[in-house]
Amino acid sequence: MANKPVVLVTRKLPDAVEARLAKDYDALLNPSDALYSPDELIERAQGSDAILPCHTEHFTPDVVGRLPDCVKIVANFSVGVDHCNLDAFRTRGIIVTNTPDVLSDATAEIAILLMLGAARRAGEGERMMRDGSWRDWSPAFMVGSAITGKRLGIIGMGRVGQTVAKRARGFDMEIHYFNRNRLAEADEHGAIFHGSIETLLTISDVLSLNCPATPETINLLSAERLALMPDGAIVVNTARGALVDESALVAALKSGKIAAAGLDVYRTEPGGNPEIAALPNTFLLPHIGSANRETRDAMGFRALDNLDAYFADREPGDRVA
Numbered sequence: 654m655a656n657k658p659v660v661l662v663t664r665k666l667p668d669a670v671e672a673r674l675a676k677d678y679d680a681l682l683n684p685s686d687a688l689y690s691p692d693e694l695i696e697r698a699q700g701s702d703a704i705l706p707c708h709t710e711h712f713t714p715d716v717v718g719r720l721p722d723c724v725k726i727v728a729n730f731s732v733g734v735d736h737c738n739l740d741a742f743r744t745r746g747i748i749v750t751n752t753p754d755v756l757s758d759a760t761a762e763i764a765i766l767l768m769l770g771a772a773r774r775a776g777e778g779e780r781m782m783r784d785g786s787w788r789d790w791s792p793a794f795m796v797g798s799a800i801t802g803k804r805l806g807i808i809g810m811g812r813v814g815q816t817v818a819k820r821a822r823g824f825d826m827e828i829h830y831f832n833r834n835r836l837a838e839a840d841e842h843g844a845i846f847h848g849s850i851e852t853l854l855t856i857s858d859v860l861s862l863n864c865p866a867t868p869e870t871i872n873l874l875s876a877e878r879l880a881l882m883p884d885g886a887i888v889v890n891t892a893r894g895a896l897v898d899e900s901a902l903v904a905a906l907k908s909g910k911i912a913a914a915g916l917d918v919y920r921t922e923p924g925g926n927p928e929i930a931a932l933p934n935t936f937l938l939p940h941i942g943s944a945n946r947e948t949r950d951a952m953g954f955r956a957l958d959n960l961d962a963y964f965a966d967r968e969p970g971d972r973v974a
């Protein structure tokens with residue numbers, strides 16, 4: 654029997670995914686789940702036909718340039734590929750794939766959680782219950798804002814954005830969106846298209862960021878754009894921290910221009926932003942948009958489908974480079 658292709662797996666994957674990997678490939682697993690440094694990654698990739706990484710590994714042009722020639726495909730366990738310099742991969746002729754679709758529901762769930770958590774001051778309330786500082790109740794106590802019936806602005810109406818819209822309709826929210834291309838009318842389900850981010854922001858009582866981080870979208874939510882939003886608006890980000898000018902967001906949260914923010918992603922990960930964490934009007938999670946068992950299995954299987962296609966001489970379904 655021919656040798657199985659060698660796949661370097663950079664992080665601990667769900668058991669069912671590792672079992673399928675072990676059946677079909679010569680899998681170099683990472684049972685300790687320790688993050689590999691770039692040098693360690695390159696060293697471990699010697700002799701591998703493929704790498705199955707997460708967004709925690711940064712494939713800069715330097716790293717891509719130093720990958721051994723035997724590596725033919727990088728099958729990401731993520732939909733986002735901002736950790737991969739795609740031009741560098743193209744130059745090397747290494748195929749790159751991602752895992753779209755399978756995490757849209759999970760990420761939309763977290764977006765709704767963040768909207769509610771930020772609007773209804775869930776972080777403050779939770780901290781109060783844990784530190785024993787709840788002393789009183791009055792009509793003025795812990796008053797937040799409703800999301801029901803509010804105008805939701807979505808930037809990035811791809812698979813995740815459309816799922817957020819679908820869930821938000823359950824709260825009778827009026828859906829507005831900005832996207833590079835307008836959706837077909839049948840896919841809008843009544844959502845109102847804006848031809849510019851600026852006009853979208855002026856009516857967004859709640860803003861949800863759902864676009865990828867690319868050179869064009871970095872710092873998309875700048876001080877100037879935050880100033881366009883209605884006073885007391887809510888900002889939610891489940892996409893990537895790089896979309897937001899975090900200093901500008903901190904200033905807007907301090908002034909009350911933005912009433913609250915619900916964030917799952919940060920410019921610095923892991924760790925986040927201590928200035929944001931120090932603000933009472935933030936509801937914060939540690940990049941867990943796709944973190945449920947069903948989704949993590951599905952992401953792993955999708956990455957394996959891409960590897961299977963490549964090694965069976967078929968075009969991988971989710972090729973991005």
Ligand code: DGY
Nearest residue numbers: 708730731732733943
């Ligand atoms: C993704 O798939 O891009 C998530 O952010 C997890 O990496």
